[in-house]
Amino acid sequence: MKKFEEKTLSSEKIFEGKIISLQVDEVQLPDGNRSKREIIKHPGAVAVIAVTEENKIVMVEQYRKAMERSLIEIPAGKLEKGEDPVDSACRELEEETGYECEKMEHITSFYTSPGFADEIVHLYFAHGIRKKENAASVDEDEFVEVYELSLIEAEQYIKDGKIRDAKTAYAIQYLQLRKALGQ
């Protein structure tokens, strides 16, 4: 899909970080005029819907510096270089929550902020989760607390603003839809 394609006239790399990079592209618009596009490149990420035998959704609280607050989110993390998303999903689930699973089912993938970033989140459903002995732990600069919430509690956390990110909102709505459809 290349409709209204914006041809790159020049591209200036502004920043190359640990996680993101920033470039400014000068583009030729479909009418021949020029404009600039500020673009964040990101390696992509995975997120996992994991539900216990007791029908609780596994979530993690962590501090999010960009908003200067903590958020409760489904387990997630960025792809390591060359890593298959399904392996990444298993790794993040284990590191952040101590759970492993029998099978990771791919649900959907979406761009989070298509107006300025290429980040894509691959969303998985973890079937047959159980606590793993000697589970790998999170990176040394990550601090997380694990929560297990019923769907009703999760809905309340959204109302209270404790849960407030797109992938987790999508995941909760996904579980609401499954419930409404009797699945």
Next chain:
Amino acid sequence: MKKFEEKTLSSEKIFEGKIISLQVDEVQLPDGNRSKREIIKHPGAVAVIAVTEENKIVMVEQYRKAMERSLIEIPAGKLEKGEDPVDSACRELEEETGYECEKMEHITSFYTSPGFADEIVHLYFAHGIRKKENAASVDEDEFVEVYELSLIEAEQYIKDGKIRDAKTAYAIQYLQLRKALGQ
């Protein structure tokens, strides 16, 4: 919610653009160690679920330079400085699609990429939409084509990858849930 707070030791502004800015903060972690956080600041955005009398979802196709492809999304755009999100939602709906509405209902708000950006999307449902005569048009550097899709078509567009962004995926699932609940 300040759990696991990361105190700012220093903040370096790397880039100040038309839409986003980038800073790198050095932070003190809860265990006393130091780390760096790459942070994008964004003015925030609105997105609108608009359904016609014929039960078609109003969408727009546009080129997304970050991914070098076009995407079909619900009408959306960034907040202008000092603009009330509900006014922004009305403005974007009119500019991108030519529709006005009787009432904008706030559905939810979510951070799109909490790991590196503070962008928040305020999602609205436009009640009582109708084509406006002499509607305002999009910015001079925006090129969009309007689509009106049934829910079944939208579900197929997700499967085909023509629709692939978080806010639109959430919006379609929202309509699926309303349908499943008989609303």
